[in-house]
Amino acid sequence: xxxxxxxxxxxxxxxxxxxxxxxxxxxxxxxxxxxxxxxxxxxxxxxxxxxxxxxxxxxxxxxxxxxxxxxxxxxxxxxxxxxxxxxxxxxxxxxxxxxxxxxxxxxxxxxxxxxxxxxxxxxxxxxxxxxxxxxxxxxxxxxxxxxxxxxxxxxxxxxxxxxxxxxxxxxxxxxxxxxxxxxxxxxxxxxxxxxxxxxxxxxxxxxxxxxxxxxxxxxxxxxxxxxxxxxxxxxxxxxxxxxxxxxxxxx
Amino acid sequence: xxxxxxxxxxxxxxxxxxxxxxxxxxxxxxxxxxxxxxxxxxxxxxxxxxxxxxxxxxxxxxxxxxxxxxxxxxxxxxxxxxxxxxxxxxxxxxxxxxxxxxxxxxxxxxxxxxxxxxxxxxxxxxxxxxxxxxxxxxxxxxxxxxxxxxxxxxxxxxxxxxxxxxxxxxxxxxxxxxxxxxxxxxxxxxxxxxxxxxxxxxxxxxxxxxxxxxxxxxxxxxxxxxxxxxxxxxxxxxxxxxxxxxxxxxxxxxxxxxxxxxxxxxxxxx
Numbered sequence: 198x199x200x201x202x203x204x205x206x207x208x209x210x211x212x213x214x215x216x217x218x219x220x221x222x223x224x225x226x227x228x229x230x231x232x233x234x235x236x237x238x239x240x241x242x243x244x245x246x247x248x249x250x251x252x253x254x255x256x257x258x259x260x261x262x263x264x265x266x267x268x269x270x271x272x273x274x275x276x277x278x279x280x281x282x283x284x285x286x287x288x289x290x291x292x293x294x295x296x297x298x299x300x301x302x303x304x305x306x307x308x309x310x311x312x313x314x315x316x317x318x319x320x321x322x323x324x325x326x327x328x329x330x331x332x333x334x335x336x337x338x339x340x341x342x343x344x345x346x347x348x349x350x351x352x353x354x355x356x357x358x359x360x361x362x363x364x365x366x367x368x369x370x371x372x373x374x375x376x377x378x379x380x381x382x383x384x385x386x387x388x389x390x391x392x393x394x395x396x397x398x399x400x401x402x403x404x405x406x407x408x409x410x411x412x413x414x415x416x417x418x419x420x421x422x423x424x425x426x427x428x429x430x431x432x433x434x435x436x437x438x439x440x441x442x443x444x445x446x447x448x
Numbered sequence: 449x450x451x452x453x454x455x456x457x458x459x460x461x462x463x464x465x466x467x468x469x470x471x472x473x474x475x476x477x478x479x480x481x482x483x484x485x486x487x488x489x490x491x492x493x494x495x496x497x498x499x500x501x502x503x504x505x506x507x508x509x510x511x512x513x514x515x516x517x518x519x520x521x522x523x524x525x526x527x528x529x530x531x532x533x534x535x536x537x538x539x540x541x542x543x544x545x546x547x548x549x550x551x552x553x554x555x556x557x558x559x560x561x562x563x564x565x566x567x568x569x570x571x572x573x574x575x576x577x578x579x580x581x582x583x584x585x586x587x588x589x590x591x592x593x594x595x596x597x598x599x600x601x602x603x604x605x606x607x608x609x610x611x612x613x614x615x616x617x618x619x620x621x622x623x624x625x626x627x628x629x630x631x632x633x634x635x636x637x638x639x640x641x642x643x644x645x646x647x648x649x650x651x652x653x654x655x656x657x658x659x660x661x662x663x664x665x666x667x668x669x670x671x672x673x674x675x676x677x678x679x680x681x682x683x684x685x686x687x688x689x690x691x692x693x694x695x696x697x698x699x700x701x702x703x704x705x706x707x708x709x710x711x712x713x714x715x716x717x718x
Contacts, residue, residue, distance in 0.1 A: 272618035303617035
């Protein structure tokens, strides 16, 4: 069985005449916990969307779990949390339970009916995110943090092999954010779940992730935090103080 | 009042109630999907396009509703492709197809030598004049469309809530979007008889927004919308008989009254 979780080769993405991503090549192996970092507009979300087939790159290839993205069908092995659910309609009549159950459809064949075991999986995910008491609440009536926990529950309900989260903590208060990061660390350690966490919070990512992928239209750095801290190129790029802060938090 | 109940023994009233109820269920189901996807006006746009196809059908001597089904299916696909390929917003694409239908209809009507009296019943509907054949067609197509919705319920729910997530769940969103617009085209054609071209969007939108005031869940919203829609149509037919008012318009006003009741209920019990 291939150990490769995500492999991207010479990926370019162009929007009109603007090159959003240039020659991106990297590989994430199973069990990695990668922080994908970069400034606003650096192409982080576009890269994630290209990896998931939501946008079509102008050049290059993507392989998920060893299989070319164009023929990839094992979507039940992928968990995804889009960025702040920007398209989410707060007036949508839908309970938390229904939202979480959406995460199970990827493992179902037509007509994608849910069974009793699926209901138990939904209950487990609700427990995990500590929102069992909200399961019958309308999603639009919850606070931003509670909604985000429901969407995270949707991403993990089918126990995916790869979990990709795009800015998952932006609506969470500091306490919930810490417990969320603990949950990710636990999923990564106990189930060897591959995690790709997109964030622009470069100062904190070192506390949680084992690897660090810094993108600003092209790859600036990809490797472990130890490699990052020892890299003179990164000292030049980030400056001594910034590099020091990132490395201190990782320790 | 007693004479109202005597009406129910007439075949044309029975046909109107049966056919109207099936179409009400159809409109409410599609309406919930369209309203939640912010595509409410696609019904309006397609009904305006139906004006052109009905006029063309009358000109050619073909039964206008049969003729309109494939024409509106093509129009709905046109809206979808304009949105996807021509980089224009959905409402603009609907506007293009809608105005094209009206313009085409006006040209056809004027070149046919004046206003054809038949066209009037298509504009405002005449469910009381529905024939047995039209009733069977409406019931059959309603059942087919409702079965499609039942079988694709989870796909439709997923894509309606979050299309991006649906794609990562392996749902072929392009196919489901095509399915939704095609079902809408069929629904619009069937609804022409009930409330007419000018009021179709009310039957698609009102039950959905009424149900959204009352229900917490997606499934609940579909059920409440179906109930509201059926009550609007049946209540509207009965009221129009009692008050001697146009049936299509009375159905829409009944639906609007239910929406106001739902709003008031929501204010009292939030």
